[in-house]
Amino acid sequence: MLKYDRFTLKNGLTVLFHKDTTTPLSVVNTLYDVGARDESEDKTGFAHLFEHLMFGGSINIADFDTPLQLAGGENNAFTSNDVTNYYDVLPANNIETALWLESDRMLSLAFTEKSLEVQRSVVIEEFKQRYLNQPYGDVWLELRPLAYKEHSYKWATIGKELSHIEDATMDNVKSFFKKHYSPSNAVLCIAGNFELEEVKSLVQKWYSDIPSGTKYNRNLTKEPEQKEFREKTIERDVPTNAFYYAFKMPNRLHHDFFTVDTLSDALGRDKSSSLYLSLKKGQNLVSDIGAYITGSIDEGLLVISGKLNDGVSFDDFDQALWKELDDFKSRAISADDLEKIMNKIRTAKEFEDMGILNRAMNLCSYELLGDVSLINKESEIYHNITADNIQRVAKSILQKSSCSLLKVKAK
Amino acid sequence: MLNRIVQPELKAIDKIEFIAPKEYKINPHVSLYHMSDVPNETTRFDLYFDAGKCRGGNSMASFVNGLLLSGTKHKTSIEINNEINGKGGFYESGISQENSVISVYSLRENVLDIFNTIKDAIKNVAFIEKEVLEFLSDRKQGFNISLQKVNYLAQRAFQEDLFNSNDNYAKATELSDFENVNIHDLKDFHSEFYLKGLTKIVVLGDLDEETIQHFIFGGNEFAINTKPKYIDEIQNNAGIRHVEKSNSVQSAIRVGKVLFNKNHPDYLDFLVLNTILGDYFGSRLMSNIREDKGYTYGIGTMVAELNNVGYFMVATEVGTDLKEATLKEIKFEFERLKTDFVKPEELELVQNYMLGQLLKSADGPYAMTDLFISVELHDLDLEFYNRAIASLNSINVERIQELAVKYLNWDDMSIVTAG
Numbered sequence: 034m035l036k037y038d039r040f041t042l043k044n045g046l047t048v049l050f051h052k053d054t055t056t057p058l059s060v061v062n063t064l065y066d067v068g069a070r071d072e073s074e075d076k077t078g079f080a081h082l083f084e085h086l087m088f089g090g091s092i093n094i095a096d097f098d099t100p101l102q103l104a105g106g107e108n109n110a111f112t113s114n115d116v117t118n119y120y121d122v123l124p125a126n127n128i129e130t131a132l133w134l135e136s137d138r139m140l141s142l143a144f145t146e147k148s149l150e151v152q153r154s155v156v157i158e159e160f161k162q163r164y165l166n167q168p169y170g171d172v173w174l175e176l177r178p179l180a181y182k183e184h185s186y187k188w189a190t191i192g193k194e195l196s197h198i199e200d201a202t203m204d205n206v207k208s209f210f211k212k213h214y215s216p217s218n219a220v221l222c223i224a225g226n227f228e229l230e231e232v233k234s235l236v237q238k239w240y241s242d243i244p245s246g247t248k249y250n251r252n253l254t255k256e257p258e259q260k261e262f263r264e265k266t267i268e269r270d271v272p273t274n275a276f277y278y279a280f281k282m283p284n285r286l287h288h289d290f291f292t293v294d295t296l297s298d299a300l301g302r303d304k305s306s307s308l309y310l311s312l313k314k315g316q317n318l319v320s321d322i323g324a325y326i327t328g329s330i331d332e333g334l335l336v337i338s339g340k341l342n343d344g345v346s347f348d349d350f351d352q353a354l355w356k357e358l359d360d361f362k363s364r365a366i367s368a369d370d371l372e373k374i375m376n377k378i379r380t381a382k383e384f385e386d387m388g389i390l391n392r393a394m395n396l397c398s399y400e401l402l403g404d405v406s407l408i409n410k411e412s413e414i415y416h417n418i419t420a421d422n423i424q425r426v427a428k429s430i431l432q433k434s435s436c437s438l439l440k441v442k443a444k
Numbered sequence: 445m446l447n448r449i450v451q452p453e454l455k456a457i458d459k460i461e462f463i464a465p466k467e468y469k470i471n472p473h474v475s476l477y478h479m480s481d482v483p484n485e486t487t488r489f490d491l492y493f494d495a496g497k498c499r500g501g502n503s504m505a506s507f508v509n510g511l512l513l514s515g516t517k518h519k520t521s522i523e524i525n526n527e528i529n530g531k532g533g534f535y536e537s538g539i540s541q542e543n544s545v546i547s548v549y550s551l552r553e554n555v556l557d558i559f560n561t562i563k564d565a566i567k568n569v570a571f572i573e574k575e576v577l578e579f580l581s582d583r584k585q586g587f588n589i590s591l592q593k594v595n596y597l598a599q600r601a602f603q604e605d606l607f608n609s610n611d612n613y614a615k616a617t618e619l620s621d622f623e624n625v626n627i628h629d630l631k632d633f634h635s636e637f638y639l640k641g642l643t644k645i646v647v648l649g650d651l652d653e654e655t656i657q658h659f660i661f662g663g664n665e666f667a668i669n670t671k672p673k674y675i676d677e678i679q680n681n682a683g684i685r686h687v688e689k690s691n692s693v694q695s696a697i698r699v700g701k702v703l704f705n706k707n708h709p710d711y712l713d714f715l716v717l718n719t720i721l722g723d724y725f726g727s728r729l730m731s732n733i734r735e736d737k738g739y740t741y742g743i744g745t746m747v748a749e750l751n752n753v754g755y756f757m758v759a760t761e762v763g764t765d766l767k768e769a770t771l772k773e774i775k776f777e778f779e780r781l782k783t784d785f786v787k788p789e790e791l792e793l794v795q796n797y798m799l800g801q802l803l804k805s806a807d808g809p810y811a812m813t814d815l816f817i818s819v820e821l822h823d824l825d826l827e828f829y830n831r832a833i834a835s836l837n838s839i840n841v842e843r844i845q846e847l848a849v850k851y852l853n854w855d856d857m858s859i860v861t862a863g
Contacts, residue, residue: 055483056807057460093448098726100451103793105800107725124800129452137448154738158694162741162761166694168592242446270691272588305522305529314522320582340585376532380551383486387808 044245046216059225078192089148184256215246487649495637516568598696642666695863700757
């Protein structure tokens with residue numbers, strides 16, 4: 034059971050406090066309710082570029098990193114298609130420095146031309162390093178627009194193309210800040226060895242004078258139901274043919290979400306999973322194969338991906354895979370196999386909960402989903418998953434008509 | 445009115461508590477270290493073998509490490525993996541220049557079953573031909589993919605130049621390694637460096653004495669009988685070379701030289717210089733090359749350690765057209781540290797930052813154990829970190845300049861670019 038307290042400030046900021054008496058460190062985690070899905074199609078990559086700009090100085094403080102490092106701390110951030118998350122980890126007795134810094138950049142940024150100019154170049158280099166200059170690095174740039182036709186998940190967080198980053202203007206940046214960065218669109222979590230009253234008074238001190246801003250009402254175009262198999266082949270300068278089968282799956286709050294997660298484990302988590310056993314160890318068609326879910330807030334994807342062995346054609350593999358998936362759908366997994374999958378989930382969960390930063394980030398995520406108390410129901414939900422449930426979701430999800438296949442062909 | 449201009453008052457880190465795991469001697473050369481102070485159900489055990497890259501050429505060490513669970517006379521690889529995965533265990537294995545390490549994460553209730561499975565798998569691995577061929581084919585595919593990465597190409601060439609004076613350390617994987625390996629060689633390597641090659645066991649978890657004795661008893665079968673020897677001296681090949689990779693949009697860069705490890709009197713102070721130069725977000729290299737010029741997504745420096753030696757390295761990836769400009773800036777930052785004193789504010793910042801990072805490195809039983817192992821490797825104890833704090837608090841700008849002059853000479857560096 035993860036313990037926490039929750040309170041809100043008058044300006045709408047939601048605050049979670051997680052007490053941990055065993056560590057000398059503290060965490061200040063700030064989750065903003067904005068991700069790449071909230072961008073407009075002609076200005077993609079903006080949420081992520083903006084994350085970089087959040088380190089370029091705020092209204093009263095020239096530089097974010099220096100004071101935090103002076104306090105013995107470190108920080109980082111990430112942007113996903115759904116959210117933008119900033120965290121600071123520092124000695125608990127210096128937590129006030131993190132609150133000072135985070136509250137000031139929630140209040141307003143400095144918006145210097147220099148920062149925008151430099152971070153545009155940095156993000157372009159990041160684009161090259163992670164997406165263009167890696168074998169298979171651009172797969173998600175291709176797979177997303179194949180699987181999503183309407184929903185803004187059709188572009189990656191880095192953006193559709195470099196030009197969107199290159200063309201970003203200071204006016205774009207300012208309006209993005211105004212729209213998304215305010216107490217009413219953020220969740221703050223403080224974790225460490227503190228008393229609740231102490232946390233309340235510190236948060237009150239640093240955050241209460243920030244104008245609440247306008248609650249952003251998300252109104253994204255819904256992805257229509259996929260009714261046809263989609264397929265795309267790209268040729269790249271890679272040594273090996275690779276495949277990505279992406280199946281539509283329910284959103285994060287759907288009652289089947291965790292069942293689909295378990296299904297992906299059963300199919301392809303490790304060397305005991307069914308696809309590995311049949312297609313790798315049995316038929317030796319692939320060098321590796323795995324299955325996982327994107328875990329996104331809106332309707333996501335269950336992906337089966339891997340690389341073909343030399344001499345195996347995409348068609349041969351395709352037939353074998355669909356046969357295996359049909360077999361899988363036709364029988365419920367055994368109680369013994371289910372227990373094994375659950376053992377692995379339990380181990381992973383126990384390790385995940387160990388880190389104070391993970392706990393703080395998870396609390397914020399659940400709050401953003403609408404109900405922080407769900408964090409303590411996860412284990413029970415997994416526990417109640419049955420083999421029949423898994424078979425049922427397998428039948429409904431693993432269908433050719435809701436599948437998008439990307440093939441990367443070696444030139 | 446709230447003062448948002450001035451940073452809240454800072455408090456110093458007054459004390460960091462370092463806790464050593466309990467040591468059990470398996471034999472005069474091999475110990476088990478147990479960290480019992482784990483407040484939950486998690487466990488980890490690590491098995492260290494004297495089966496690193498330096499023990500065999502032509503990728504032999506890497507192949508044997510990857511084949512440890514490939515099956516015995518009595519059990520297939522599928523059965524072995526099923527026993528580990530079915531008990532919720534996560535198995536990892538890998539090699540470094542001088543070690544082969546197997547790590548397993550699991551819950552308490554399953555740790556002994558998994559240990560028994562792994563012990564039996566390693567002891568009796570049969571190097572079944574079908575498994576070996578499949579493994580080599582997978583690895584070869586992975587290797588061909590790695591050859592497409594400028595980062596890998598640069599690192600590979602850098603290792604060659606760095607360990608230039610010793611072939612076993614320097615030689616990188618070649619395509620021919622996959623063709624030339626035979627089962628007999630795999631078996632020989634396994635029997636020499638695994639069956640009598642265990643150098644250390646680390647166990648974390650709230651486990652009772654009986655369980656630990658089981659690890660000791662099991663480990664004893666593999667324990668090494670002599671103290672393994674590793675190179676005491678290496679000489680890097682200074683100078684610049686380029687590895688061509690067509691159609692790259694970025695080039696990877698490595699700059700570095702042979703240095704030393706925790707046993708050297710300059711080690712602790714050099715770490716401060718290393719941090720200032722490139723080991724934190726606000727470092728000289730990050731400020732100049734990323735935050736001022738936007739040439740890269742990231743640049744960093746590190747001090748890496750082996751049993752008796754060590755090395756220093758700068759690593760980055762930059763736009764292909766920015767390669768020369770970046771090397772010029774790296775050199776500029778070396779020179780600046782040699783000619784100008786670091787400002788007291790910058791030194792204070794780095795001192796505080798490093799102390800905060802040390803606090804973090806000692807936070808929780810897992811981090812604490814890793815911290816311990818990194819001194820145990822050099823026959824030191826946790827007192828080392830108290831000395832580190834003292835030296836961090838007393839270092840001055842003159843000393844940093846002295847070390848820069850002594851160790852950051854551009855002409856001594858092995859420089860590799862790939863792209």
